[in-house]
Amino acid sequence: MEVVQNDACDNGMLLLVDGDGQASHIGHFTVINTTCVDENFNPVSPLIGEITAANGDKICTMVTKEPWMENGVIHYYYEIQPELCTGRFENATGYIIMWGDIDFIAMTWDLKGEGKITY
Numbered sequence: 001m002e003v004v005q006n007d008a009c010d011n012g013m014l015l016l017v018d019g020d021g022q023a024s025h026i027g028h029f030t031v032i033n034t035t036c037v038d039e040n041f042n043p044v045s046p047l048i049g050e051i052t053a054a055n056g057d058k059i060c061t062m063v064t065k066e067p068w069m070e071n072g073v074i075h076y077y078y079e080i081q082p083e084l085c086t087g088r089f090e091n092a093t094g095y096i097i098m099w100g101d102i103d104f105i106a107m108t109w110d111l112k113g114e115g116k117i118t119y
Contacts, residue, residue, distance in 0.1 A: 019031055
C-alpha cells in the first residue's frame with residue numbers, strides 16, 4: 001500500500017493497494033485497488049479494484065456501499081463492473097465482500113473475501 005502522485009486525482013494523491021492471493025474459483029490472482037485520497041487518507045473518489053486471474057482474465061470492481069464495522073473488523077462491498085471485465089469474466093455480474101486488517105501507519109493490509117460471480 002502506498003500513496004503515489006497521479007494527475008488523475010484533483011489533489012494528485014492516489015492510494016494504491018496491490019497484492020495477490022489464492023481464490024477457490026480463479027486460482028492465484030493479483031489485485032490492484034485505487035482511489036484518490038485527501039491528506040488524511042480519506043477517499044475522495046470511488047474505490048476501484050482490478051483482480052487478474054492466473055490466466056490473465058480480469059474482474060473489475062467498485063466499492064458501492066459505505067464500509068462498515070462488524071465485530072471490530074472493517075468490511076467493504078465491491079460490486080463487479082461487467083463492462084470492464086475481460087476474458088471469461090466479460091459481462092460478469094456479482095459482488096465481493098472483503099474484510100480484515102488495514103494499517104495506514106505501516107501501510108499494510110491483510111484481507112479475506114467471499115462473494116458471488118455469474119458469467
